[in-house]
Amino acid sequence: MPEKPDQIAIDVRHVTKVFGFGPDKVHALKDVSVAIRENEFFTLLGPSGCGKTTLLRLIAGFDFPTDGEILLHGQDIAPLPPYKRPVNTVFQSYALFPHLTVAQNIAFGLEMLGRPRAEIDARVSQMLTLVRMEELRNRSTAQISGGQQQRVALARALAPQPKVLLLDEPLSALDFKLRKEMQIELKRLQHETGITFIFVTHDQEEALTMSDRIAVMSAGNILQVGSPKDIYDRPAVRFVADFIGETNFLEAAMVSSTKDRASVRLGSGAVIDASVPKGFSPSGKVTVVIRPEHARLADDGGELSGRLANIVYFGTDTHFHVDLDGGGSFIVRQQNTRDESRRAQEGDKVSIVVGTGAAQVLRD
Amino acid sequence: MASAAETARKAERDDIRKRWLLSAPALLIIFFAAAGPLGIVIVYSFLEPGSYGDVRWSFSTDAWVSVVLQRDIFDETLSIADAHVAIFWRSVTLSLATTVFAFIFGFPTAYFIATRPERTRALWLFLITIPFWTNLLIRTFAIQEVIRNEGLFNIVLLKLGLISTPIQIIYTDTAIMIGMIYVYLPLMVLPLYASMEKLDFRLVEAGYDLYATRFQVLRRIILPMVKPGIVAGSILVFIPSLGAYVTPRILGGGRNLMLGNLIELQFGQGRNWPLGASLSITLLIIVLAALLIYIRYAGTGARNHG
Incomplete structure (x- = not known):
């Protein structure tokens, strides 16, 4: 361009x-x-x-x-x-x-x-x-x-x-x-x-x-x-995050923050890195968003865990709806391949790995 | 299968018969009230006048000759019938002027109504049609009251000191025209409104967006698009104006005749039914000619605009 x-x-x-x-x-x-x-x-x-x-x-x-x-x-x-x-x-x-x-x-x-x-x-x-x-x-x-x-x-x-x-x-x-x-x-x-x-x-x-x-x-x-x-x-507010694309909203608590980065503690206890909208200094309770394709399912070792409630097949990709252990739900989107070696089943215990830089703190 | 086809044919025949039966009353009225009398009028125009009105049953073209020509009483030479020609001329020019003024007054009115919110339009249309609920004679006398020398218009101007003697309007061509504009204005407004209501006002915005000024939008977009309404309204005003009788009779004071009055004169005091009949046919021909010209014009206009 x-x-x-x-x-x-x-x-x-x-x-x-x-x-x-x-x-x-x-x-x-x-x-x-x-x-x-x-x-x-x-x-x-x-x-x-x-x-x-x-x-x-x-x-x-x-x-x-x-x-x-x-x-x-x-x-x-x-x-x-x-x-x-x-x-x-x-x-x-x-x-x-x-x-x-x-x-x-x-x-x-x-x-x-x-x-x-x-x-x-x-x-x-x-x-x-x-x-x-x-x-x-x-x-x-x-x-x-x-x-x-x-x-x-x-x-x-x-x-x-x-x-x-x-x-x-x-x-x-x-x-x-x-x-x-x-x-x-x-x-x-x-x-x-x-x-x-x-x-x-x-x-x-x-x-x-x-x-x-x-x-x-x-x-x-x-x-x-x-x-x-x-x-x-990097949606700055809830409306933008919600209106554009699908997204997961998670409640979190601020741990520490620099100018445009922050560490937040999720409900599961895991502390992750998140980006912060320009000119906003968050404190206390915040909402973070994570796009479904910026996270992936794993057997264990993820920041979040829960039970797989629903699997929706879209052809190009699959949406996994997970009921989180601490309450709330989370969607993970994964690109489909024809590799069928490992397939999650509805009802399975799963762990969710949040990608680096995937989380974003909202201003509201 | 043959019987099915038979039934279908029978149903079709029944259908045609039913249609004829249903339209019979209308067809009968059209024949006995319009086509029949028109035939009688045509026949009468080729007969000789009776001494006390009525007709003598002998063929003559005198009536047709005297539509535009007159025979000198002394030497029997033919010359142009000035009086008749003047009346024809007055009828056509007054009707044209009436049409033009009705358009000038009617267009903004129709535009105003068409641009009101939908729920108030019905009220405005109702107000436009109110005069229709009143008898034509009463409306015409009301106009007379306003414009006569001792009428409202002159009294107000006199009292205001704007004039020192009353303006002579009543019993002039102007009076006839004012009366006709008033009477026929709704016939212009309604078809104009009907075509403006269908006008997509986003096209007007598109015109402004493409650098057209108000006047250019009016001329290049609104007028071409409401043309069917303009044509319909003009026909609806011009034709009855041409044959107007009551308005010129009352407001013209019997001095400024129009065609309708001339025809009435021949059937009444003039006791010349064949002349009245041939004048009536002439009026009809003028009307048809006007219609043809108009339809032609409207047609080419539409073609030019693709």
Whole structure:
């Protein structure tokens, strides 16, 4: 992956958005700040109603913040109408103009910008090639498939060469296989155009596979911003750990800590090493998380022990649900091989070995 | 198997017979109340007038000639019937103006209603249709009360000192137009609303996102997409305006005739039923021509936009 320049494209500063009045007031965004770098594939991830689409609409200009600033390359764009922002959107519903052809849809933004006809034609052809839709240029948008509509929507938003492209759950209407294809396609487009992409999704897998960085949102707040690996391996709070992937939560007591490392004593009495979120100094009782694939089953000698309650076979891997001796449960995920020499049975006593650096202390 | 096929055929025959039976009342009404009388009117237009109304049963094209031409009383030369042509002209221009103004007033109204929350739209639509519950005569007299020289409009302006003598509106073409706009406005608003309600407002956002200003969004996105409503509303306003009778009669004061009044005149005081009949057919032809032009225009428009 090429080095991303650290210049900031979109700087969201203390943005609050309130909808409605009086008792119907809804705080969609609560003092949100985030800096999105130039040429970055940035994802806003969260469940529905977390405020991710609201933030996107504020950047697009369809709504205006109740408080705060949104800077685009240092200039406050929050008060500008959408047609004065060099930002384009790919809508969840695509919102293609049904009375225009594929090519006319793509040309629309350039026409509104008053570009010369020759330039528009050249750019439309270029866009059609980019999204591999050359043959369908004169089709009506009703005559093409969902995946093709998606490509037209992308081409239409990219044609005016925006500084930032906003994508509002653009893949949610596609079936599984097409979605996988489009994920790769989107990465390719972002790479080829060098435009900053801000992508909204509730699909954690989509976020992990496509993004340079992810902001996890919940209830109008950004909980954590980081690379997919950061977010997955080092979740700072319970919501992030829980929302992304499967995870095991364990109660533990602090033994000692340095700046970003800590020793914690688990319920079983074992003391393990754990990483700590930046700028957080834990004490007393804490919660640690361990991903199921960062632990493995053993006959003995592990930090945790228990009885195997359930074995769930997934094809690529197997989940072992263990009832821990001190109470609580723990899931271990193991990659399947065709080596059948050693097989645990439900009801077996097992020991769980936690990998080095697998544990993470949560802030809450 | 043969009997099964037989049964199927019989069921189909029964089905067809049932359909004819069910549509018979409607077909009878259409024939006796519309097609039949229309035939009589066509026949009458080729007869001679009776002395006290009615018709004399001898073939003549005089009525058709006098639709646009008049015979000089002294030397029997033919010249253009200025009065008739003026009335045709007034009818067409007033109806066009009424349609245009109904659109200008109706479009924002329909847009307003279509953008209200769903639960309040029914109320707004109800308010639009309230005038329909009132008799046309009463509504027209109400308009007269407002715009006549001693009416509300002039009194208010006089009292405010904005004018020193009443503005003559009543018994002018303007009065007729105001009356017709008022009467036919709902016929413009309702089809406009129907097509705007189906409008996906995310397309409007997409337009703004792609650098279109408010006016460009209106012209390039909203208008093309609500075109069916515009066409329907314009037809619904233009056609009844063309044949309007009560409104020009009351607000035009019998001086500014429209086609409807001219036709009534021929069947009444004029005692020239064949002329009345040929004028009626002429009106019908104008209406059909207008419809054809409109459908043609709407059709090519739709093709242009793919």
